[in-house]
Amino acid sequence: MAPGLMSADAKGVFNAQAVEAKSAAKDDGGANEGLGGGKTFEGQSKLPHLPIPKLEDTCQRYLSSLLPLQSPEQHAVTQRIVDDFLQNQGPTLQKQLQEYASTRASYIEEFWDESYLQASDSVVLNLNPFFILEDDPTPTRGNQLMRTANLILASLAFIHDLRTGVLEPDNVRGTPLDMYQYTRLFATSRIPTANGCRMEVEPESRHIVVMRRGQIYWFEALDEEHRPLLTERAMLGNLQAIVRDADKIQIDDVAKGSVGILTTEKRPIWSMYREHLREDSHNRKCLEVVDTALFVVCMDDSEPADAAELSNNMLCGTYKLQRGIQAGTCTNRWYDKLQIIVCANGAAGINFEHTGVDGHTVLRYAADVYTELIMRFAKSINSATKSLFKAKTSPYAKGAGKKANGSFSEADAQKAQDVNQATAPKKLEWNLTKKLTDGIKYGETRLSDLICQNECQVLEFDRYGKNFITRHRFSPDAYVQMAFQAAYYTLYGRCETTYEPAMTKAFLHGRTEAIRTVQPHSAKFVETYMSDAKTDAKLDALKKACEGHAKLSKACATGQGHDRHLYALHNLWKKMQAERSDDQPAPKIFTDAGYAKLNHTVVSTSNCGNPALRMFGFGPVVPDGFGIGYIIKDDGITVCASSKHLQTKRFLDTLEAYLLDTQRMIIETYKAANVRSQSTYIDHAGVECDVRTGLPIGSKNNGYSLDYDQVPAQHFGQSGYSFFGDEKTAAKKDEQHKEDSAQSRRRSRLASVGKTILYDDY
Numbered sequence: 001m002a003p004g005l006m007s008a009d010a011k012g013v014f015n016a017q018a019v020e021a022k023s024a025a026k027d028d029g030g031a032n033e034g035l036g037g038g039k040t041f042e043g044q045s046k047l048p049h050l051p052i053p054k055l056e057d058t059c060q061r062y063l064s065s066l067l068p069l070q071s072p073e074q075h076a077v078t079q080r081i082v083d084d085f086l087q088n089q090g091p092t093l094q095k096q097l098q099e100y101a102s103t104r105a106s107y108i109e110e111f112w113d114e115s116y117l118q119a120s121d122s123v124v125l126n127l128n129p130f131f132i133l134e135d136d137p138t139p140t141r142g143n144q145l146m147r148t149a150n151l152i153l154a155s156l157a158f159i160h161d162l163r164t165g166v167l168e169p170d171n172v173r174g175t176p177l178d179m180y181q182y183t184r185l186f187a188t189s190r191i192p193t194a195n196g197c198r199m200e201v202e203p204e205s206r207h208i209v210v211m212r213r214g215q216i217y218w219f220e221a222l223d224e225e226h227r228p229l230l231t232e233r234a235m236l237g238n239l240q241a242i243v244r245d246a247d248k249i250q251i252d253d254v255a256k257g258s259v260g261i262l263t264t265e266k267r268p269i270w271s272m273y274r275e276h277l278r279e280d281s282h283n284r285k286c287l288e289v290v291d292t293a294l295f296v297v298c299m300d301d302s303e304p305a306d307a308a309e310l311s312n313n314m315l316c317g318t319y320k321l322q323r324g325i326q327a328g329t330c331t332n333r334w335y336d337k338l339q340i341i342v343c344a345n346g347a348a349g350i351n352f353e354h355t356g357v358d359g360h361t362v363l364r365y366a367a368d369v370y371t372e373l374i375m376r377f378a379k380s381i382n383s384a385t386k387s388l389f390k391a392k393t394s395p396y397a398k399g400a401g402k403k404a405n406g407s408f409s410e411a412d413a414q415k416a417q418d419v420n421q422a423t424a425p426k427k428l429e430w431n432l433t434k435k436l437t438d439g440i441k442y443g444e445t446r447l448s449d450l451i452c453q454n455e456c457q458v459l460e461f462d463r464y465g466k467n468f469i470t471r472h473r474f475s476p477d478a479y480v481q482m483a484f485q486a487a488y489y490t491l492y493g494r495c496e497t498t499y500e501p502a503m504t505k506a507f508l509h510g511r512t513e514a515i516r517t518v519q520p521h522s523a524k525f526v527e528t529y530m531s532d533a534k535t536d537a538k539l540d541a542l543k544k545a546c547e548g549h550a551k552l553s554k555a556c557a558t559g560q561g562h563d564r565h566l567y568a569l570h571n572l573w574k575k576m577q578a579e580r581s582d583d584q585p586a587p588k589i590f591t592d593a594g595y596a597k598l599n600h601t602v603v604s605t606s607n608c609g610n611p612a613l614r615m616f617g618f619g620p621v622v623p624d625g626f627g628i629g630y631i632i633k634d635d636g637i638t639v640c641a642s643s644k645h646l647q648t649k650r651f652l653d654t655l656e657a658y659l660l661d662t663q664r665m666i667i668e669t670y671k672a673a674n675v676r677s678q679s680t681y682i683d684h685a686g687v688e689c690d691v692r693t694g695l696p697i698g699s700k701n702n703g704y705s706l707d708y709d710q711v712p713a714q715h716f717g718q719s720g721y722s723f724f725g726d727e728k729t730a731a732k733k734d735e736q737h738k739e740d741s742a743q744s745r746r747r748s749r750l751a752s753v754g755k756t757i758l759y760d761d762y
Contacts, residue, residue, distance in 0.1 A: 038165020043176040050106050050507040051559045052568075055094045059086055061562035065516040066594045068495050068523035078594035085589040093569045093587070100572060106509040108564045111571040116355040118196040123335050124264045124447070125454055129359060129618035129629070130314035130341075131366050132349040134611070138377045142346040145243070147373075148299055149235040151340055151348060152208065152221070153228055154372035158365060159186055159294060160226040160391035170364060170505070177360075177505040184356030185365065189291040190336040192271035199355055202292035209293040210239065210425070212246035213301060214258030214331040218289050218754065220422035227394040229423050234399030238425045243299060245427065245757045251325050258331035259430055261443040264450075273439045277430070285753045286428045295338040300329040303345040307458035311617055311640050312451075314341055314349040319451045326444050330451060338362075358511055359608045359616070360503050370612035398423045426754030456642040458615060459652040461659060465636045471694050472666055473685055476632045477553065477607050478546035481517050482525060483662070484628060485545075487655040488603055489526040491647070496602035499621075502556035513556040514563035516598065517605070521548035535665045539684045542662070566595075601625060607632065615640045626651065 059082050066078055101107035119127065136142035141150065161167040162182055170177035187205035191198050206222035206229075219238060223229050230238065262273050277283040290296070302318055304310035312318065317330030333339060339351045352362050372388045379385040393400060396412070396419045432440075469476045481500060489495060498517035504510035525545035529538050555561065570590045577584060589595060602625040608616050609631040617629035617640030627642040639655065641648050666684065674681040680688050680697060688697050 040162060040165045040167045040169055040182075041179050043169055044179065044508065047176065047178055047506070047508040047510075049101070050108065050504060050510055052094075052098060052101060052107055053560050053562070053565050055086065055090050057560065058562040058565045059090075062566060062598070064519055065562070066598060067520055068518050069497060069597055070594060074593065078592055081588045081592045081594075085587055089587045090569075090589075093573060096576070097569055097572050106507070106511075108511070108568050109509050111568055112511055112564075113199075113355060114196075114571070115567075117190075117198065120196075120267050122264050122266055122447075122450070123190070123353065124333070125316050125450055125619040126621070127354050128315075128335055128351050129354060129606075130311070130349055130351045130616060131362065131608075131613055132310060132314055132347070132615040133366060133370055134614045136346060137374060141373075141377055144299065144342055144344050144346050145236055145239050147346045147348055148239055148297060148340075148342045149232055150373050150376055151342065151369060152235060152297060153230075153232060154369040154376070154389075155295065155340065155365075156208075156221055156228045157372065157387065157389035157391035158368055159222070160228070161389045162186075163226045164390070166390045170360075172506070175506050177503075178508055178510050180509050181357045181361040181505075182365075185338060185352075185361060186294045187292060188337065188353070188356060190353050190355060191291065192267045192274060192336075194268065194271055197267055197355075200291060205292045205294050207289070207293055208295060208297060209290055209334070209337075210242050210297045210299060211260065211332050211334065212242055212299045213249060213254050214260060215246045215249065215254070216259070216286075216290065216334075216428040217242045217245075217425045217757070218293065218428065219425045220419075221294065223394040223396065223419075225394075227392055227397075229394050229397050229419055231393060231397055231399035234397070234423070237399075238423070239299070241757050242425050247301070251322055251327055254327070255325050255331065255444065256437055256440065257430065257432065258440060258444070259432075259436075260334045261331055261440050261447060263333070263335040264330075264447045265439075265443050269439075269443075273436060276433070276435060276439075280431045282431055282753075285750055286430055289428060289750055289753055290334060290337070293337065295340060296334045298329075298332050298334075298339050298341045300332055300341060300343045302329055303343055304347065307460060307615065308456055310343070310347055310349075311456045311458055311615055311642075313343065314351055315456055315617060315619065315642065316447075316451050316454065319448055326448060328451075330447055331444065358501070358503070358505075359606060360505060363608055363610055363613070367610045367612040394419070422751065424756050426756050428754045453644050454619060454642060455644075455646075455648045456617065456640065457648040457652055459639040459641070459656055460636065461639070461656060462636040463660065464663060465633045467634050468663070469632075472670075472683065473687070474543070474546050475550040475553075478549035479542075480607070480630060480632060480637060481549055481605070482522060482542060482545050483655055483658050484603060484605060485517065485522050485526050486529050486658045487651060488626075489530060490654050490658065491651060495523050495526065496625075497598055497600055498603040498605065499601040500553075500605045500607065502553055502561070504557060504559055506557070507559060513559065513561035515549075515553050515556045515561070516563065517549060517603075519545075519548055519552065521545045535668060536684065539665055539669060543685060566590075603628065605630065609633065614638070617642060620644060 063075075063079060063082060067075060070078065097107060104110070116127065121127075136147055141147065158167070167182075169179055183203075184199065184201060187202040189200050191200050206224075206226070207218055207220045210217045210219075221229055259277075262270050265273070274287070277287060300313065302313070302320070304313050304318070309318070313329055317333055318328035319330060320326070320328035333341075333351070335351070336353060338353065340348070341351060342348045350362060350366055368388060375385060375388055379387070396416045398420050430436075466476045469479045477500075481498075484498065485495065495518045500515040500517055501512035502515050504513050522545045525541040528541040533541075566589075570586075573586065573590070577586075601621050604618075604621045604625060605628040606616075606618070607630055611633075613631055615629070615638055616631065618627045620627040620643050623644050624646070625643065626646065626648070629640045631638045637659070639652060641652055643651075669684040670681070673683065680690060683689055683694075689695060690697060
């Protein structure tokens with residue numbers, strides 16, 4: 001029997017009920033959560049619990065967020081409803097929430113999981129975000145086969161360290177962060193049912209799934225001690241065999257057999273087809289292979305021509321018809337699981353199921369894997385270079401060079417033979433009825449419609465970034481958030497509900513809190529910016545707006561937001577109402593138009609930066625909105641925006657013009673304050689600074705300085721709509737855009753599932 005082949009007995013399931021039962025033992029910290037030992041999870045029991053804010057504070061923050069979004073008459077109505085809530089039902093609900101939280105790890109966790117699991121829409125374009133890694137710094141190792149092999153091996157090493165408890169725990173400036181989400185990152189699957197979804201975790205999973213042209217292959221990848229079972233050479237051989245086998249298939253057969261298409265359907269429809277699949281015992285085993293896999297690797301056969309096409313490929317796959325048949329990469333996905341996607345040119349990214357994990361967790365994994373790829377290359381030059389991970393290749397790994405000779409016992413020789421059998425790639429061959437083939441056909445048509453209805457565009461702004469922003473004492477995140485506000489207001493003449501997540505992983509089972517960017521100070525800023533006010537007034541309004549946003553962000557990160565608190569109160573009321581025999585009207589605060597307004601997020605944003613990432617993004621959360629993922633780099637800002645039928649590129653063009661215009665105003669203010677040569681100057685914030693460094697007097701030199709008199713003359717965008725009239729600039733920009741685009745152009749039971757394909761030593 002091959003080592004590590006799947007056992008059906010180890011499957012773990014968590015859903016709302018499982019979360020509730022688990023959370024009841026919260027005081028035991030990580031001991032009863034099924035977490036690994038070692039230093040990775042040792043801090044769990046010491047983490048504080050997410051605080052429940054004071055009801056009065058929550059209501060005040062709620063009203064502040066609504067003030068710029070409502071007319072005076074609408075706001076007066078909401079104010080009366082909030083006052084009534086504070087005097088009547090609110091205090092009772094608050095007390096009940098405190099009692100509820102006393103037996104759980106987090107007062108919001110169960111409700112937050114359910115918000116994802118009860119969503120009936122397709123997860124593609126609606127829930128799953130994506131990351132795009134920077135290109136491999138070593139071109140010779142950046143081809144698809146080599147990069148895929150190394151991404152897999154680095155991921156397996158990460159899993160080894162996680163499961164054995166030697167992975168360094170997360171922290172922010174010395175503050176430990178919750179590690180629970182990592183237990184839901186790998187070997188996890190979102191399972192559709194007739195009544196919502198559930199999440200299943202296979203804690204002992206040791207195999208991976210590889211997809212190519214919609215075909216699904218699998219092989220064992222870890223031994224019993226979670227060590228990789230394949231060397232780089234052996235992994236390359238497996239991947240080469242998979243590519244060769246999949247590429248032989250005729251396009252008609254590819255389209256008919258792409259079962260992964262069903263995961264893009266609305267959840268009740270996918271549930272129906274899944275149950276039909278499970279009626280066949282062989283299909284049931286095939287599903288189990290996929291569900292329990294550590295992760296899915298998607299080896300695409302296309303090369304995206306530019307950043308926008310690459311982002312679309314990672315978000316939802318590409319749309320490409322050949323003789324009326326879908327031949328795009330949209331058929332080469334399984335959206336219920338963590339997916340590593342590698343294009344034909346080696347460009348790589350991650351698409352992840354969002355229920356159990358947030359961006360910060362996946363970012364740590366992606367950054368570590370990218371770092372390991374660099375260190376693997378360094379090791380090929382200098383064998384003394386250490387790996388980022390503690391994982392060692394299994395002594396029985398395929399390709400390790402061991403042979404059944406005198407150095408091996410008979411048992412060892414048998415084990416090595418079993419490993420070779422278990423690690424051989426096997427293709428899943430489904431028994432598809434007409435109902436299932438029709439489902440795949442119609443599912444592809446629906447998915448293709450969705451892809452055509454959505455647009456993803458990218459702005460890779462390289463004129464300045466974090467260095468310039470912080471030099472002039474703005475918070476980088478607040479500065480960019482105000483840029484989004486100004487761009488939207490420039491196009492539409494109004495403020496709309498805006499969302500930015502603040503990480504709350506400093507608390508046990510922490511997830512996120514919603515930063516509602518639109519506030520009185522942000523509304524005042526965009527109105528001032530669009531007016532004929534002087535530059536000083538515009539920059540002063542920007543300064544105050546950024547300070548207000550930074551203060552709000554800090555409060556949200558410490559659990560003092562209003563969004564999750566109100567959401568928990570609302571869901572607790574619904575939970576208790578479901579247990580009552582008589583119907584009671586919901587508190588008016590939750591049926592008021594203001595509550596609906598604030599929860600219709602038109603501008604959904606997220607900041608997720610790391611040197612390992614080139615881009616990241618997600619779909620819009622409402623039909624009339626934008627989904628905006630952004631990365632603030634030292635000397636640039638990357639923004640990936642998506643929408644349904646909106647002017648996505650025009651929004652990014654407007655954003656770019658604003659960023660240039662603001663830079664112009666800041667530089668003009670700097671130069672005006674330093675007409676004469678002197679050792680100090682007064683900046684726009686009224687702070688005396690050293691003219692050589694740009695730093696406040698008495699602070700340490702950060703080595704970054706710039707004499708703006710030496711900056712070559714350049715065209716800066718203008719505020720308001722004036723930049724739209726510059727036809728030459730617009731034409732030049734479009735020409736450059738086209739030029740850029742062209743240039744960048746359970747074990748033994750399942751061991752026999754699938755047909756073993758021939759593989760070579762690479």
